[in-house]
Amino acid sequence: MSFFGRLNASIQLIKESWRILKKDKELLLYPFVSAVISIVLLFAIFVPVIFAGFSTFNFWIAFIVFYFLAVIVGTFFTAGLMASANIRLNGKDPKFSDGLKVAAKNFPRLLGWAILNATVGIILRTIAEGDNIIAKIVSYILAFAWSMLTLFTIPVILFEKKGVFGSIKRSGEIFKHTWGESVVGQFSIGALFVLGFLAGLFLIFLAYLSGIFSLFAIVFVLVFILWVILYLITSALDGIYKTALYNYATKKKLPKGFSKEFIQNAFAEKKKISRGFV
Numbered sequence: 001m002s003f004f005g006r007l008n009a010s011i012q013l014i015k016e017s018w019r020i021l022k023k024d025k026e027l028l029l030y031p032f033v034s035a036v037i038s039i040v041l042l043f044a045i046f047v048p049v050i051f052a053g054f055s056t057f058n059f060w061i062a063f064i065v066f067y068f069l070a071v072i073v074g075t076f077f078t079a080g081l082m083a084s085a086n087i088r089l090n091g092k093d094p095k096f097s098d099g100l101k102v103a104a105k106n107f108p109r110l111l112g113w114a115i116l117n118a119t120v121g122i123i124l125r126t127i128a129e130g131d132n133i134i135a136k137i138v139s140y141i142l143a144f145a146w147s148m149l150t151l152f153t154i155p156v157i158l159f160e161k162k163g164v165f166g167s168i169k170r171s172g173e174i175f176k177h178t179w180g181e182s183v184v185g186q187f188s189i190g191a192l193f194v195l196g197f198l199a200g201l202f203l204i205f206l207a208y209l210s211g212i213f214s215l216f217a218i219v220f221v222l223v224f225i226l227w228v229i230l231y232l233i234t235s236a237l238d239g240i241y242k243t244a245l246y247n248y249a250t251k252k253k254l255p256k257g258f259s260k261e262f263i264q265n266a267f268a269e270k271k272k273i274s275r276g277f278v
Contacts, residue, residue, distance in 0.1 A: 014188055017240040021233070024088050026096045027081055031235035034077035035228075038070045045069075068118045075114035079103040079154050081239040086159065089240075089247055102158060109157045112164040120146055151175055155246040174249050189238050196230040 021027055049062045080099030087094035103110065124146070127139040152171040156162055162170055200223035207219035 013241060013244065014237060017237050017244065020085070020088055020240050021236050024084065024094060026094075027084055027236045027240070028232045029096050030077045030081035030084070030099065030239070031232050034074050035231070037073050041066055041069050041073070064122065067122065068115065071118040071121070072111060072114040075110050075117070075154065076103050076107065078239060079106065079110050079158055081236060082155055082243045083158055085240045085243040086155070086247065089244060106158055106161075109162075109164060109167070110154070113153055113157060113167065116164055117150065148175055151242065152246050155243055159246075159250075174246065177249050189234050189241065192237075193230055193234045197227060200224075200227055 045062050045066045049058050052058065080096075080103040082099075083102035084094040084096070084099035087098060121143075124139045124143045128136050128143075130136070149172045150168055152174045153164075153167045156167040156170045156174075157164075160167070160170065204216070204220055204223055207216040210216065
């Protein structure tokens with residue numbers, strides 16, 4: 001399949017992920033609750049540091065603690081989102097509590113994955129903050145490669161009950177069969193958020209140029225609310241999209257609610273190519 005063919009298939013899958021999200025709006029609760037808890041953690045960790053007297057050492061300790069806890073919280077609720085999306089893709093009507101129950105049952109493995117993922121993130125961030133431009137470029141490349149390699153780690157942990165390293169290996173195998181849709185899908189969903197964020201910045205800038213403070217304040221508040229909504233929507237779409245790709249790649253079973261011609265065509269030509277090299 002050509003690049004534009006993959007792009008079209010991925011866009012259609014995103015559209016149908018949106019249709020599933022409209023059926024189960026409670027899926028938005030997972031990124032919402034995750035964000036609220038992360039904000040509470042942010043204040044709970046950094047406010048005491050500020051009042052105790054700011055220092056670079058204290059700041060970095062607080063940052064590392066917050067980062068690890070935020071990753072653990074994000075991983076848990078992403079797992080809940082994917083678990084609920086999987087229930088919907090198999091024709092049932094999930095509740096918010098259903099996803100939390102699945103995530104809770106797999107919490108030890110999710111915790112291990114979250115700690116490993118956060119550790120890798122800290123290492124790559126440390127490399128990127130150096131003055132060496134080559135090191136920065138390498139860290140960005142490694143970060144992208146790591147994110148793609150581990151794209152399906154959470155669904156593997158949830159649905160195949162593998163350990164952390166086994167799940168990473170399995171995720172890499174699945175990615176090999178879905179690399180086009182995975183990359184294009186991640187880029188497309190990410191682009192939706194970036195475009196919405198930039199559009200909001202532009203509106204805020206125009207309001208600032210007006211010189212009317214009340215207008216600027218109103219626009220800023222409205223844009224911030226829209227950013228929050230956009231974050232929740234794109235986060236939920238991302239979880240549904242990954243879960244749908246995982247289902248079809250591993251079960252060769254068409255997820256309910258998705259168009260057969262798009263998701264099957266997305267893999268059909270790739271199978272022919274793979275057989276040609278065997």
